[in-house]
Amino acid sequence: MLTRMDSKDKEQLANFVASRHQEISSDVLFKVSKILEDVRKQKDQACKAYTKQFDGIEMDTFKVSAEEVKEAIQSCDPEFIQALKKAKENIEFFHRAQLQQGYCLQKEDGVYLGQRVLPLQSIGIYVPGGRAQYPSSVLMNTIPAKIAGVRKIVMVTPPNPQGKIHPNIAAAAQIAGVDEIYKIGGAQAIAALAYGTRQIPRVDKIVGPGNIFVAAAKKLVFGTVDIDMIAGPSEILVIADEEANPSFVAADLLSQAEHDPMASAILVTTSESMLESVNEELAIQSVRLPKQEIVKASLRDYGKSVLCDSLEECVELSNAIAPEHLELMVKDPEKLLEKVTNAGSVFMGYYTCESIGDYFGGTNHVLPTSGTARFSSALGVDAFIKKSSFLHYSKKALCHFADQIEVMARQEDLEAHARAVSVRKEECR
Amino acid sequence: MLTRMDSKDKEQLANFVASRHQEISSDVLFKVSKILEDVRKQKDQACKAYTKQFDGIEMDTFKVSAEEVKEAIQSCDPEFIQALKKAKENIEFFHRAQLQQGYCLQKEDGVYLGQRVLPLQSIGIYVPGGRAQYPSSVLMNTIPAKIAGVRKIVMVTPPNPQGKIHPNIAAAAQIAGVDEIYKIGGAQAIAALAYGTRQIPRVDKIVGPGNIFVAAAKKLVFGTVDIDMIAGPSEILVIADEEANPSFVAADLLSQAEHDPMASAILVTTSESMLESVNEELAIQSVRLPKQEIVKASLRDYGKSVLCDSLEECVELSNAIAPEHLELMVKDPEKLLEKVTNAGSVFMGYYTCESIGDYFGGTNHVLPTSGTARFSSALGVDAFIKKSSFLHYSKKALCHFADQIEVMARQEDLEAHARAVSVRKEECR
Numbered sequence: 124m125l126t127r128m129d130s131k132d133k134e135q136l137a138n139f140v141a142s143r144h145q146e147i148s149s150d151v152l153f154k155v156s157k158i159l160e161d162v163r164k165q166k167d168q169a170c171k172a173y174t175k176q177f178d179g180i181e182m183d184t185f186k187v188s189a190e191e192v193k194e195a196i197q198s199c200d201p202e203f204i205q206a207l208k209k210a211k212e213n214i215e216f217f218h219r220a221q222l223q224q225g226y227c228l229q230k231e232d233g234v235y236l237g238q239r240v241l242p243l244q245s246i247g248i249y250v251p252g253g254r255a256q257y258p259s260s261v262l263m264n265t266i267p268a269k270i271a272g273v274r275k276i277v278m279v280t281p282p283n284p285q286g287k288i289h290p291n292i293a294a295a296a297q298i299a300g301v302d303e304i305y306k307i308g309g310a311q312a313i314a315a316l317a318y319g320t321r322q323i324p325r326v327d328k329i330v331g332p333g334n335i336f337v338a339a340a341k342k343l344v345f346g347t348v349d350i351d352m353i354a355g356p357s358e359i360l361v362i363a364d365e366e367a368n369p370s371f372v373a374a375d376l377l378s379q380a381e382h383d384p385m386a387s388a389i390l391v392t393t394s395e396s397m398l399e400s401v402n403e404e405l406a407i408q409s410v411r412l413p414k415q416e417i418v419k420a421s422l423r424d425y426g427k428s429v430l431c432d433s434l435e436e437c438v439e440l441s442n443a444i445a446p447e448h449l450e451l452m453v454k455d456p457e458k459l460l461e462k463v464t465n466a467g468s469v470f471m472g473y474y475t476c477e478s479i480g481d482y483f484g485g486t487n488h489v490l491p492t493s494g495t496a497r498f499s500s501a502l503g504v505d506a507f508i509k510k511s512s513f514l515h516y517s518k519k520a521l522c523h524f525a526d527q528i529e530v531m532a533r534q535e536d537l538e539a540h541a542r543a544v545s546v547r548k549e550e551c552r
Numbered sequence: 553m554l555t556r557m558d559s560k561d562k563e564q565l566a567n568f569v570a571s572r573h574q575e576i577s578s579d580v581l582f583k584v585s586k587i588l589e590d591v592r593k594q595k596d597q598a599c600k601a602y603t604k605q606f607d608g609i610e611m612d613t614f615k616v617s618a619e620e621v622k623e624a625i626q627s628c629d630p631e632f633i634q635a636l637k638k639a640k641e642n643i644e645f646f647h648r649a650q651l652q653q654g655y656c657l658q659k660e661d662g663v664y665l666g667q668r669v670l671p672l673q674s675i676g677i678y679v680p681g682g683r684a685q686y687p688s689s690v691l692m693n694t695i696p697a698k699i700a701g702v703r704k705i706v707m708v709t710p711p712n713p714q715g716k717i718h719p720n721i722a723a724a725a726q727i728a729g730v731d732e733i734y735k736i737g738g739a740q741a742i743a744a745l746a747y748g749t750r751q752i753p754r755v756d757k758i759v760g761p762g763n764i765f766v767a768a769a770k771k772l773v774f775g776t777v778d779i780d781m782i783a784g785p786s787e788i789l790v791i792a793d794e795e796a797n798p799s800f801v802a803a804d805l806l807s808q809a810e811h812d813p814m815a816s817a818i819l820v821t822t823s824e825s826m827l828e829s830v831n832e833e834l835a836i837q838s839v840r841l842p843k844q845e846i847v848k849a850s851l852r853d854y855g856k857s858v859l860c861d862s863l864e865e866c867v868e869l870s871n872a873i874a875p876e877h878l879e880l881m882v883k884d885p886e887k888l889l890e891k892v893t894n895a896g897s898v899f900m901g902y903y904t905c906e907s908i909g910d911y912f913g914g915t916n917h918v919l920p921t922s923g924t925a926r927f928s929s930a931l932g933v934d935a936f937i938k939k940s941s942f943l944h945y946s947k948k949a950l951c952h953f954a955d956q957i958e959v960m961a962r963q964e965d966l967e968a969h970a971r972a973v974s975v976r977k978e979e980c981r
Contacts, residue, residue, distance in 0.1 A: 144775065203963050206956035217665055217941075220657060226649045236646055236914055241893060243927055257964055291963055327927040346573065349927035374972040381968040408975075413967050460942060464670060471944035476972040479945050482960040483953060485665055486941040498672055498756040498778035500939040510929040512646075512915040513889060515900035516908050524912060527635035531911040534632050534720055535686050538842050539810040543803040543905040546837075 124402050125376075125390055125428035130440060136389075136427065137443040141494035143385050143425070144355035147339045155310045155339040162314035167322050173311040178252075180286050185322050187288060187304040195293035203291065207258065207298050210483045214266045217485030221504035222270060233517030238510050242272035243349075245324065246507060247316035248301070249331035249341075250292055252281035252308050257332075258295035259482050263489050263502065264330050265299035271507035276301050277326055279316060281308025308333075313340035317348045330489075330506070351502060355493035356385035358425075359477055360446035360466075362437045362459070363392045363401075367452040367473060372397070373404030375450055375476050380421035381414040387425035389444070391437045398428050438462045445496040448477050467496045522551035553831050554805075554819055554857035559869060565818075565856065566872040570923035572814050572854070573784035576768045584739045584768040591743035596751050602740040607681075607710050614751050616717060616733040624722035632720065636687065636727050639912045643695045646914030650933035651699060662946030667939050671701035672778075674753065675936060676745035677730070678760035678770075679721055681710030681737050686761075687724035688911050692918050692931065693759050694728035700936035705730050706755055708745065710737025737762075742769035746777045759918075759935070780931060784922035785814035787854075788906055789875035789895075791866045791888070792821045792830075796881040796902060801826070802833030804879055804905050809850035810843040816854035818873070820866045827857050867891045874925040877906050896925045951980035 128136055161169040174182050196204070227237035248264045251257070261278070268276055278301045280288050288306055296304055305323050307315060319325030328349040329341060341350045359379035363372050376388035390401055409418050431437045438459060441449055445465035453459055456471040463469060467490030470477055481488045489502035516524075525548045532540035557565055590598040596614075603611050625633070656666035677693045680686070690707070697705055707730045709717050717735055725733055734752050736744060742762075748754030757778035758770060770779045788808035792801050805817035819830055838847050860866045867888055870878055874894035882888055885900040892898060896919030899906055910917045918931035945953075954977045961969035
C-alpha cells in the first residue's frame with residue numbers, strides 16, 4: 124500500500140527522499156581510519172591480519188590465479204554466461220558513444236591552446252562479497268573504464284570461508300576485461316588500493332559499492348585517490364498515465380522495494396483509479412516474493428503515491444525529487460522526456476522496466492541516488508578520464524598582450540606574476 | 553635557493569608535493585557544523601548574526617543592488633576593465649569548445665538509448681574578501697557555468713567594514729555574467745547557498761576558493777549540493793632545457809612562490825649549469841619582490857631542483873608528481889607534451905609563463921593541486937553539466953530478450969527484478 128501524498132507537497136516529498144541518505148557515524152569513521160593507518164604502515168601484514176579478523180580466513184596470497192578464474196567460470200550456468208556476454212555487448216555499445224576527443228584551437232600570432240583527454244592509468248573496483256553477489260555491477264564498473272583506455276583495472280572482493288570468490292563474479296570480471304583480481308574486502312581492501320602494498324597495486328581511482336565500512340574508507344582516502352559517489356538508498360519514480368498497466372507498474376515498484384528496507388518507490392499518476400489498482404496489484408504480487416519482509420518495510424516506510432492534474436505536473440514533481448530511476452509509463456514518453464531536468468536514468472514507455480537497464484539494455488546502473496541527480500550523473504566513460512589543458516604564446520603574442528596581463532596581476536597584488544611577463548618584455552624591443 | 557634532489561627520488565618527491573595537502577581539523581569541522589546547523593534552522597537571522605560576529609557589520613539586506621554594482625565599476629581603473637573584457641573573450645573562446653552534445657542510438661526492434669546533457673539549474677560562486685581579491689577567479693568560475701547553460705549564477709563574498717564589496721570583484725562579476733551578488737562570506741555563506749534562506753537562494757553546486765572555514769563548510773554540505781574540489785597549496789614544475797633563459801625560469805618559479813609559504817616550485821632540467829644560474833637569478837629577483845617573506849619561506853621549504861639525463865626522464869619525473877602547472881621551457885614542447893600523462897595545465901615553450909594562463913590566455917586557472925592531476929581535471933564546462941541516460945525497449949524487444957534478463961536477475965537473487973520482466977512476457981504470446 125503506497126501512502127498517498129498531495130501534489131502540493133512537492134518540497135516535502137523531495138526532502139523526504141533526500142533525507143534517507145545518512146551520514147557515516149564518527150564511530151565508524153574512527154574504526155576505519157585505524158584500519159587505513161595500519162595498512163598504510165604495515166602493508167600486506169595488516170591486510171592479512173584484518174582478513175583473518177573479518178573474513179575468518181588466513182590468506183597468504185591475495186591475487187586470484189588464472190587457473191582459479193578458469194575453474195570458476197566452468198562452474199557457472201552457461202545460460203548466465205551467454206546473458207552476461209550479450210549484456211556486455213550492449214553496455215559497450217552504449218558507452219562507446221561517450222568517448223571524448225581533445226581539441227586544439229589556433230589563434231593569430233602563434234597562439235594555440237586546447238585540451239587533451241587522457242585515461243586514468245589504473246583503477247580499482249570494489250565488489251562486495253557475502254551472500255549477495257552482483258556480477259552486473261562488475262560489468263557496469265569495468266566496461267566504461269575499459270573504453271576510457273584505463274591500462275590496469277584491478278578488482279578486489281572478499282574471500283568466502285573457503286578462500287574463494289563467487290564464480291559469477293569471476294566470470295563477470297573475465298568477460299568485462301578486469302586485469303587482476305585480489306581476494307580482499309572491507310576497509311583493508313580500500314586502503315590497499317589507495318596506498319599500495321607489495322601484493323596489491325596502488326590505483327588512481329576506486330569505484331564500486333560496499334557496506335558502511337567500505338563507504339567510510341572510500342570517503343577517507345578521497346584526495347589520495349579519486350572515488351565514485353557514495354550511493355545512498357535507491358529509488359524509483361513511476362509516472363503512469365491512464366493507459367498504463369497497473370500490474371506492470373506494481374511489478375516495477377516492487378523491483379525497487381526488494382533492494383532495501385530504505386529503498387523508495389513512488390507512483391505519480393494522472394489517474395485516480397490507477398492509484399487503487401496499483402495498490403491492489405502490490406498486495407497480490409508482493410506476497411509471492413521471496414524478499415517479502417524487505418518489500419513490506421520499504422513500501423510501508425518509503426512507498427508513496429501522488430495524483431496530479433496533468434503529466435506536466437507529474438514531471439515537475441519528479442524534477443523536484445530528482446529520482447535515480449524514472450519510468451515514463453505513458454503513451455508519448457519522448458514528449459515528456461524533454462521536460463525532465465533531473466533524473467539519473469529514464470525508462471521510456473510501457474515495456475521498458477527498470478530491470479532491463481539494471482542488467483542488460485546498455486545504460487549504466489550506477490546512478491546518483493537520493494536527489495543527487497540534481498547535480499550528478501550516471502557512471503560512465505567520463506569517470507575514468509581526466510582533461511589536461513595546454514597553452515602556447517609566441518614571443519610576438521606575449522609582447523602584444525604583456526601590458527594587459529601585467530595590469531591584471533598588479534590589480535591582484537601579485538607582483539611576481541606581473542614580473543614573469545615583464546622579464547620577457549625586455550626581448551620585445 | 554632550490555634544494556637539490558636526485559632524479560632517483562621520484563616517489564619521494566611526489567609524496568613530498570602531495571603531502572602538503574592537510575586534512576581539516578576536527579575542531580574546525582565541529583565549529584563549522586554548528587554554523588551550518590544554525591543557518592539551516594534560523595536562516596537569514598543566523599546569517600545576520602554570524603556576519604556581525606565575523607565581519608563586524610550589521611547587514612539587513614545581503615543582496616547587492618544594481619546601483620551598487622554600477623558605482624563600483626565606475627570606480628575601477630579603465631585599463632583594468634579593458635583587460636578583464638579581453639580576458640573574458642579568451643576564456644569564452646577556450647571553454648566554448650568544451651560544450652558537449654547528447655546522443656541517441658537506434659537499434660533494431662524499436663530499441664533506442666542515449667544520453668542527454670543538461671546544465672545544472674543554479675550554482676553559487678564563493679569569492680573571498682579581505683585584503684586579497686582575485687577578480688580573475690570570478691571570470692574562471694563564472695564563464696564555464698555560463699557556457700554550460702546554467703540559468704542562475706549567484707555570487708557570495710564577504711562585505712568589508714563599510715558593508716561594500718571590492719569594486720574589482722563587482723566589475724568581474726558583471727563582465728562574466730553573474731546574475732545575483734550577495735554580501736555574505738564564511739561558512740554562513742556556504743550554508744545559505746546549500747539550504748537556501750528567504751534572501752539567499754539555494755543552489756545545486758558551490759564552487760570557488762575560500763579559507764579553511766569555507767573549505768570545511770563545503771566539505772560538510774557536499775551531498776546536499778555538489779562542490780568543486782577543495783584546493784590544496786599550489787605548485788609549478790618547470791622543465792627547462794639548455795637553451796631556456798634562467799631569468800625567465802626564475803621569474804616563473806617566483807610567481808608561484810609568492811602565493812603561499814606552502815606553494816611549491818620545482819625545476820627539472822637536463823642542464824647542470826641551469827641549476828646554478830637559476831639559483832643566482834632567484835637570489836637577485838626575489839629581493840625586489842614585495843612578498844619577499846612568503847617567497848623566501850616557500851623556496852626554502854618547498855623549492856626543489858632535479859637534474860635529469862634526458863628530457864624524457866624530466867617528463868617521467870613530472871608525471872609522478874602530477875603538477876598543477878607544468879611549464880615546458882624547451883625547444884620542441886609539442887613533442888614533449890605527448891609524453892605528459894599527469895598535469896593540470898601545461899604552458900608551452902619559452903614565452904608562455906604561467907601568469908598568462910592565470911589571467912588571460914583562456915585556459916582555466918582552477919586546477920587540481922598536490923598531485924591530484926593524476927585523477928582530476930581543470931574546472932571547465934563539464935563541472936556545470938550533468939548527464940542523464942534514457943532507454944526504450946519495445947514490446948517486441950522485451951519479448952526477444954526477456955529470458956536473458958530474467959536469468960541475470962535470478963542469478964543475483966532479485967526475484968522481483970525478474971518478475972517485472974515476466975509480468976510483461978504474458979503479452980508476448
